[in-house]
Amino acid sequence: MKLSADQLGEQLKKRLAPVYFLSGDEPLQLSEAADAVRHAARAAGYGSRELFYADPGFEWSRLHEATDSFSLFGEKRILDLRLPAKPDKAAAEALLRYAERPAEDAVLVVTSPKIGAPEQKSRWYQAIDRIGVVVQVWPLEGEQLLRWLDRRLNAKGLLADQSGIRLLAARVEGNLLAAAQEIEKLHILYGKGKIDDDQIVKAVADSARYDVFDLAEECLRGRVAKACRVLTGLKVEGVAPAVVLWSLTREARLVSNVMTLIDQGSTPESALAKCQVWDKRKSAVLQALQRLNRDKVHRTLLLSANVDRIIKGMEAGDPWEGLLSVCISLAAPAENRMTAYLG
DSSP: EEEEEHHHHHHHHHHSEEEEEEEEEEEHHHHHHHHHHHHHHHHTOOOOEEEEOOOHHHHHHHHHHHHHHHOOOOEEEEEEEEEESSOOOOHHHHHHHHHOOOOOEEEEEESSSOOOHHHHHHHHHHHHHHHHHEOOOOOOOOOHHHHHHHHHHHHTTTTOHHHHHHHHHHHHHHHHHHHEEEEHHHHHHHHEEEEEEHHHHHHSTTTTTTTHHHHHHHHTTTOOOHHHHHHHHHTTTTHHHHHHHHHHHHHHHHHHHHHHHHHOOOHHHHHHHHOOOOHHHHHHHHHHHHHHHHHHHHHHHHHHHHHHHHHSSSOOOOOOHHHHHHHHHOOOOSGGGGGGGOO
């Protein structure tokens, strides 16, 4: 059954299909579609999840074994298969085999880059289409993008005029990840309620020469001096300290979550996939793992909590001095190779 991303939610309310094949080159929609399926599956009693990241050299026998075996405790499972490229011959054979004999106690969720017309005529694709749900996400443009932005704003309790939504659309140029981040900033700055065009322009106006996401990137890569310069630029340009703190805290929590997964036995690549770290960001996160240990990440989060209290007026202090301490903590070099998490 072929569905659009907008139709997926209604289908999930009715029943769970044995297979969901989600594809496309728009990362936010793809990620959120997969999240929606996993959430619906967990609500339906599929309590465990097995992740398969099919990078080059992946042994497809692992998926076959998962298909043929039942959970040790009789628990229903989510089989989460990530394809970094279009299915090759081995992947096609594995998907066809699964579609012909799906696991009785599992839901298979496959995410993949965009699938073209030739692949849609293949046996494996047709087999999945017959028994499951296939969703292809597309970049949003024009009125579709405006409607998506309006829904996203409303979900955060924000109301904007059409002129303001068009301003936001012009800023993000169809990049939905950037749009989601800008809407998150608007929510942090203004809270729920009506926002006017001037507020949108002030919050998202190209972030001038510096951007809070540039700051987070420099910190993850351990570039202390550059991070400090970017932080100074953000202060001069009048960026709200709460927005800067949100960006830094989000990265510290991400690194902490990846460390936890590695401690539980995941490979770094698998842990990054589980945390939905896309290819362009993997290098920065891996560099942070090579420099930091759990104590440093914990210290960064404690410093962030202190800055949050200062910003809210619950504690005395200069929020920008506190943000500088957070940056230095997150970007600081390893004391020696043995203290780094991935030494």
